[in-house]
Amino acid sequence: MLMVKTRLGPSPIAGIGLFADQDIKKGEVTWRFMAAYDRLLTEADIDNLPEPARSNILDHAYLDATSGLFVLCADNARFMNHADEPNTAGVHEPGAIEGYDIATRDIASGEELTCDYRTFDAHVSAKLGTAG
Template sequence: MFLFDTYVAPSAIHGLGVFTREAIPRGRRVWEYTPGIDHAHTAAEFERLPPRAQRFLKRHGFHDTRTGYYVLGGDFDLFSNHSADPRHVNLVADGSDPNPISAALIASRDIPAGEELLADYREWDRYADEKLTRL
């Protein structure tokens, strides 16, 4: 779940995106797995889902390469977009986060209010390349 006020708006990257309403300083925790809002599935649970649900989770969630969990954000995270350009990426995984479900995301630089939040999916999502070929 995002830890500050966000909104969804048209994105120059792809369709709709998530934007911040407030300035975020570099290093601030921006997103973390929040039980009751976000959903996590083990590999066994994922395999028991119907094929349509598996496709949805792969497309709109992520398979955490660190923990092996399939995670689906329960807030505007569903609208998060990818950028491979390091000049545009402003969220990175917090490698020191001990959460057993999924690492938190932190601001990799100061982010002004109104900027779209972008991450390089390949940093933590096992299905990033598959997603990116469909964009």
């Protein structure tokens, strides 16, 4: 669940992006997994859906390598784009499927929020078009 005010807008990275709608200080929590809000899905859950729902979920969810579960953010966090040098980073709590994200530097209102898919998505090659 997003913990800061955001908005969607056109992204130079990939079509639609998530943008800060407030100034965010370095170290501030920007997103936190909320079991009552965000969804955890098995591969079978996704396989049982009709197209285009399957493709949409696979495009917006990420695969947690430890649990084997797909995490689908219920809010607009699913529109956060990848960057090799992102302005947010995940903090994963031991024993938890998910943790939270923090700002790695001050982020100005209007700036696109980004993350590094390679650090948390075991299905990253499908999203970035890379081998592996």
